[in-house]
Amino acid sequence: MNLIPWEERPKGSKDVVWRYSQNPIINRDAIPTSNSVFNSAVVPYKDGFAGVFRCDNKAVQMNIFAGFSDDGINWKINENPINFEAHDKGQILGDYKYDPRVVFLEDRYWITWCEGHNGPTIGIGYTFDFKEFFQCESAFLPFNRNGVLLPEKIDGKYAMMSRPSDNGHTPFGDIYMSYSPDMKYWGEHRHMMSPTPFKDSAWQCTKIGAGSVPFLTNEGWLMFYHGVINTCNGFRYAMGSAILDTNQPHIVKYRTQPYLLTPSKTYEQVGDVPNVIFPCASLQDVKNDKVTIYYGGADTIVAIAFGYISEILAFTKNNSII
Amino acid sequence: MNLIPWEERPKGSKDVVWRYSQNPIINRDAIPTSNSVFNSAVVPYKDGFAGVFRCDNKAVQMNIFAGFSDDGINWKINENPINFEAHDKGQILGDYKYDPRVVFLEDRYWITWCEGHNGPTIGIGYTFDFKEFFQCESAFLPFNRNGVLLPEKIDGKYAMMSRPSDNGHTPFGDIYMSYSPDMKYWGEHRHMMSPTPFKDSAWQCTKIGAGSVPFLTNEGWLMFYHGVINTCNGFRYAMGSAILDTNQPHIVKYRTQPYLLTPSKTYEQVGDVPNVIFPCASLQDVKNDKVTIYYGGADTIVAIAFGYISEILAFTKNNSII
Amino acid sequence: MNLIPWEERPKGSKDVVWRYSQNPIINRDAIPTSNSVFNSAVVPYKDGFAGVFRCDNKAVQMNIFAGFSDDGINWKINENPINFEAHDKGQILGDYKYDPRVVFLEDRYWITWCEGHNGPTIGIGYTFDFKEFFQCESAFLPFNRNGVLLPEKIDGKYAMMSRPSDNGHTPFGDIYMSYSPDMKYWGEHRHMMSPTPFKDSAWQCTKIGAGSVPFLTNEGWLMFYHGVINTCNGFRYAMGSAILDTNQPHIVKYRTQPYLLTPSKTYEQVGDVPNVIFPCASLQDVKNDKVTIYYGGADTIVAIAFGYISEILAFTKNNSII
Amino acid sequence: MNLIPWEERPKGSKDVVWRYSQNPIINRDAIPTSNSVFNSAVVPYKDGFAGVFRCDNKAVQMNIFAGFSDDGINWKINENPINFEAHDKGQILGDYKYDPRVVFLEDRYWITWCEGHNGPTIGIGYTFDFKEFFQCESAFLPFNRNGVLLPEKIDGKYAMMSRPSDNGHTPFGDIYMSYSPDMKYWGEHRHMMSPTPFKDSAWQCTKIGAGSVPFLTNEGWLMFYHGVINTCNGFRYAMGSAILDTNQPHIVKYRTQPYLLTPSKTYEQVGDVPNVIFPCASLQDVKNDKVTIYYGGADTIVAIAFGYISEILAFTKNNSII
């Protein structure tokens, strides 16, 4: 079993989630061609970890790259982007790819991302070995972002969250769940969560989006998500957690009124897009009650944070706004 | 066979499509509660015609109503809106319904419309008799409008056009085709048509949307659609035609660079939303080469126009911009 | 007693409020210098009626003018605008005046209007004879519009409705009540009514504003107000009614979900600002259960409409949305 | 000498400028391909008149067409657009042409218009005979509109007014004068006129643009121009007059605070763009003190209006705002 990255809570801290003292773990120039590396996803793989990384190049073209690590902290990212083969003939490939998520489901690693197809929508692909990759039909019509698959089928169907958007810097956004019998045709769209009223929880009052792949706990599926406030100087992205019903995961049971993390370190406050924390993945060691969260900082770097699952569950339940 | 409404081309006119001299055929106060009746759909039904009508009430709530006619011109619209029963348990019903289309396919009349579900998306329902109506799962995530089904399955799948949108008076919009094996789960989304460059065809340079249900001709599927220009005094909606490939209907073979109809009658220029022509249906008498187009005028009334199918096909081919 | 203008309901009509068949009663060129005459207020005066009229001149400068009528339909408007004397020394006079309301209260005719004072706010003045006019301190800070006084003191205090605004074509707006012991200092601001949700009553979903001076009925104060929807071609203004609590008039007891009048005559649909009905006054003959409503059409002319008070009260109660 | 179109002032009218009773003189379908004919320019030519007409076709592509008339009222417009030859090699031709003006200067008829060249700017061309046309270098960088040449050189230089703009429905706009020694290189740009403050003359408070070609009077150059107000339902275009200094025509001596014409006829209030009066030319019979103004109505048709030059001069001087 893979030991997930871990660092104990700093002395004196009462934070439910705390940052790694050596953040960022991946810098903007992690590969020779990269302008920035951020909003990336990791999973346990063999004895270590594999990941899919958003590396914008120096033309600021967005693409996703495979990478590998023994310890989840030191990563070797391929210098060339993932080259998807079409799963079906007639398959349409998009203009750009960003903000990947990865989940192991049944027999393979599924990857979802934001796919450029006359506007952003949710791309789907898979790999068995992080060497060969196959791209499937996009899940939805544009405009959509933040597609996140559940790691198990629900009632025999695949389940994916997403955040319908517009064709710009979308100033609104709710999270929906959709279901599919075959990962190709999607329906049964269910509304899950909306932004909160400004007076109740302003950090998530403009838009929200699914973040990490949910994992099952005794309280339901635990997910880290981002919320956005529109300040007079632009959007600020922070992170909260939500617990989804085990059997009907489009039902949100609890959701944090306070954030768990907000931009307050320089690597979150200063960069290509200031004041952004954007979670895309978590690694969990359920036996030891530990979770490690991977998030992008300021659209520039990758950082991690830690927490005890039981504490996060309790905090989410005790500070919930639905 | 039902004789479709018809009036010959006025003397001296060279228009490919011409208006009915007695327009509008349905006025804003067609039922006691209506503020306006427009953007409505009709089909042959028994010896005459049936239709689904958008009647906004005097609170300007949008809903759809069944109606019947012997001649396609004089309509009796039910005073109460359609009361849909859920096709499945767990079915979600929306807040409002507008801009219906109707198509007979296999064994029943399918209705699609713009359904309010945390924003507009495409609602689907059916009826066998225009008395009992059943509502299915919505086809897509919000935000979407102008969902139009093809009247035949393509390669064993249902095919629906739609126009992804945003949550306001969307200032952009392309037409896509999506496919479904079962009218419940949708995928294989294909881009069909974009707005044209301003300099090439300004009447359709801001957004476009599918209009009438396509019908098969020897050139392919013939459809009437709307195009929009954003003037300094708001949107103006005009009507063009497109011919879709018979077997791969997401491929647009021809599309009119000139409009077929633009607002130039008072009932199109003045009303709740000035300068709108919005086609939602056509009736065709293929044997006699005739088609009658139903369209909303100024978001207030229903009007009709006529044309010879062969002339429209020729005009579309000879004046095409793709 | 002054006989208010009156015309019976047209045969066959079921409308609660119906238009005068000879509308408009005042045309845009009613005085030699006028570009338009609209959004004006009338009261019984001596044996006939007096009024304060918004006449924009041909430079499209906005000002208010006194006028007189024997029958409430044929008006003679002064060719020069009202020349206000300052009620107090140190009084500040604004740049422009528009949308007046008039009410008799205690011993004089109070006039309120939209006063230009580094932005629009609520001007206050009075007259005893419609010859000499005095201007008081403006009631509120900018930005505000649609200030309407109640015709009686409430608990010994003057009561005024208004609609806080911004410095442009305000895309939002609620009605508030404020109180004053002396018509100079104002406080006790109470929220009264908001726009309605789009799905429930779209004609008043963008903003609302007080219209006519309320008059007392056995159900409370009856007022006609305007509601606005933001279409893709601009704002459309329609008219509803509200019943306010007799003793605490900032409490809205009932309010029409449907409109009473919406732009559907040419003089309401076409003009300087298309699709506007804007009520500013009513005359009531309570003994005979009659009310005559004065409203501006298309920001260009003045029109009137009629109704039976008891019917309007019943309609408001039976079709209420709060 | 060509007798300009003329109709006496209607009885009882005190208007300084009055409309032709048979307006519009050119309808939207004046040529078989036209969607609309408007914003067009005329000049005396031989025994009658020639003109350059903006005819948008039914694809709503904008282009300019030559036309001829014996009486200035009944026009025969060529069915094909003007085919410009390049005056110089290397000449760049634009995507579209609209809003022409024509002026005889020295030995030829110069035409200026709005030329599409990666955005609108001022195109220049000339003809000797309205059969052969030559296109020169565009005068300015984009974005510019409403280029109007003076009919005489000033200090040996050509003088052109224009209205710097942006790439959309520009919400601002002042008139400038520029000079050129050779009609190819332009400089000495001088600011002439700004929009007026809202409270002083609201009809021209958003933007203004040169209209007709100025002609010399004993008071200076007399020009008709358009002014725009941004209402809550879009832009409204009205017409005023200005008198420019004879020798330094970038100095505006007088300018009407009131408009001369504002949209109040159906052909000005209803059409492709409601509420537009847009003057592009005048014909003057100086000996008889008469001027006939040509203007576009509602971006759809061509209309004319009349006035006595001396009255217009007096009115402009007596009602001036600078």
Next chain:
Amino acid sequence: MNLIPWEERPKGSKDVVWRYSQNPIINRDAIPTSNSVFNSAVVPYKDGFAGVFRCDNKAVQMNIFAGFSDDGINWKINENPINFEAHDKGQILGDYKYDPRVVFLEDRYWITWCEGHNGPTIGIGYTFDFKEFFQCESAFLPFNRNGVLLPEKIDGKYAMMSRPSDNGHTPFGDIYMSYSPDMKYWGEHRHMMSPTPFKDSAWQCTKIGAGSVPFLTNEGWLMFYHGVINTCNGFRYAMGSAILDTNQPHIVKYRTQPYLLTPSKTYEQVGDVPNVIFPCASLQDVKNDKVTIYYGGADTIVAIAFGYISEILAFTKNNSII
């Protein structure tokens, strides 16, 4: 007498106002629940100082908290927000509170703040002991911000500055003075200051707002205020000073064309809202000519700055723009 915080001007500095070398004096996590502590107000109290602090919690809900300090630098802030009792029955309490100011006037400490009441307006409350707090009627209708009371009555009336706003990130804003006989009803609204033209003083060209409570000097009331410029990357807030007429304080005698402080330290440039200096209070030791200014930095922390009153007065007079 309380010794105000003080640090001498750094060697070599010619700044009229200089920062404390140990800034920030209050960090974002000053209390366990705080996301940020900023835009806060202090007054002398007993032997030391008391204050009212804006502490946004980790749900980014805005509220105000009492705090105490012996030296004005080291503060102990209560962990629970101020719990206001209603001064009158029927009192309306708002949704949120932010940006407080405090002033001792007559017999008590008056607090004003931005109160959420269907939009932001000016809340008023008082305390005698910073333990019990009472809330009065809000002063004005929404939308308003930056309400600052004068510390003395003027002609027997309370005087309050405010900045009328809209319901968003208001892109405009002037300072007004209003008067009240009783702290309940307000009137006599007087315009005081506008933003300056871009070319004359760009740091305050978008909007301005009253900052610290004015204090009396031999030149008049001295106040520190904020000015805003709208850059291509959002608003930047800097600080200037103004001198108000002693007896008619709505008359601004002088006002700095240059700023006194602009964001140039990391704690002003980086934080929840970058590039913000927002003064809310000052402490003055008039005998020793010293003033200490309290301001929020980057909407995240509290900082202080120092100056000699006589130098600031002289600078304001010598560098004035009205």
Next chain:
Amino acid sequence: MNLIPWEERPKGSKDVVWRYSQNPIINRDAIPTSNSVFNSAVVPYKDGFAGVFRCDNKAVQMNIFAGFSDDGINWKINENPINFEAHDKGQILGDYKYDPRVVFLEDRYWITWCEGHNGPTIGIGYTFDFKEFFQCESAFLPFNRNGVLLPEKIDGKYAMMSRPSDNGHTPFGDIYMSYSPDMKYWGEHRHMMSPTPFKDSAWQCTKIGAGSVPFLTNEGWLMFYHGVINTCNGFRYAMGSAILDTNQPHIVKYRTQPYLLTPSKTYEQVGDVPNVIFPCASLQDVKNDKVTIYYGGADTIVAIAFGYISEILAFTKNNSII
């Protein structure tokens, strides 16, 4: 010959252009009155260097100042702005000046800048000695920015690049070339470069502008320019290079798809306008293949960067997007 500033490429770096390790070379407080010093231009002058510097003062008024240096790194900037004399009588002087460029051409140093003249346009002036300065006619009508002259005449004509703009934070912008026989009248406007599609080179997808004065190489004119992306937190400015045809310099032969420099140092990421790199000049030592680039950082300071000309040419050719 003047030795240009130089520092070798850091060990291990593969960057084509690298920053000076002692950046910034000029701080925001370089002169006593300055708020910021940035976007400035330098040229070889006598044995050292002269420059024209944008120094915004503490009222944030924009003006340009002369300065001198022996080594190109340590600068002495005059404390008073350049005082231009009018080259011609009747010359119009603007409200403000910013973003200067300097070029030696024929017999003098020409200066171009953004001149405030009812909106920004391109000012032109010259000096022989950096003591006396003369201002000429502005080149173009507003709105324009980033005027950059070529250092040689082309076909006997002066050649200037510029970026037509609007009157705000222009969200679009292409580079054009214009020609002039005499530096007074300009024409022959040629479109050179547009922003790139988002998917191809996002850092320059919103607008671009000429930066440094081009210098001749064996490949053509080499210029450094800025490109802008509109993020959800505002504009980000980066730097690329372009090669223009030697004889027809309005033809862009190559242009970098990747940027050469993007904001990634604190002095580029944090300041008055975060995330700005804005090149305005270069010094080249062609014999030794060296170029030193001067650029503004975060609208606050001046920094420099270095490169080998041959490497930059090769990189531009090998990574070109047109």
